[in-house]
Amino acid sequence: MTTKRFIDAGVKIERPETCVIDSDVQVGAQTIIEPFVQLLGCTRIGSNCRIRSFSVIENCTLGNDVLIRQSCVLEESTVADGAQIGPFAHLRPGSEIGENAHVGNFVETKKAKLGKGAKANHLTYLGDAEIGEGANVGAGTITCNYDGVDKHATRIGKGAFVGSDTTLVAPINVGDGAYIGAGSCITKDVPSDALAVGRGRQITKEGWAAARRARRETRQS
DSSP states (O other), X not given: OHHHHHHHTTOEESSGGGOEEOTTOXXXXXXXXXXXXXXXXXXXXXXXXXXXXXXXXXXXXXXXXXXXXXXXXXXXXXXXXTOEEOSSOEEOTTOEEOXXXXXXXXXXXXXXXXXXTOEEEESOEEESEEEOTTOEEOTTOEEEOBOXXXXXXXXXXXXXXXXXTOEEESSEEEOTTOEEOTTOEEOSOBXXXXXXXXXXXXXXXXTHHHHHHHHHHHHHO
């Protein structure tokens, strides 16, 4: 009966016999729900969205034109108009994903707020974080929000760029338009429009590997 109600209202449910949709769920017209989706609790989904297969959405609010790619898990979070989530993303309680923002492959958020157009596309953990409009968070970035006793906040400003494999040790603020070099461990605030790099200097010893192999061959002979 539940799926028939949605179909009559203009929602397209592909293979409805495979989906789980609770009675309190609401879905807008022209939204497409693919096979093996679970919509649970008091979830609200806007119009013209697409919920791809194997995603589980519980007690969330999604705006219009939202794309949830395959195998995402969303809990007690909000996703604004035009945002794109996944595949394989996890929005934990308290996440707020802004208009046209992207949360991509294997990204986890918890009490994180992403501003309009912000992106965290790959392999990232954003906990107790606020990401400004248009900011880009590179692959492998981690907000180190827990010191073993308390949780602390990370704030990344508008238009900031965080290079891949960065750790941000909270509490910390990255200003508007700032850049963080890839592979950095950032422990101090970064002013707006600054560049921060926190990593060891590369050392290159030419011929080292060849000499090591030669020594091994000599010992083995």
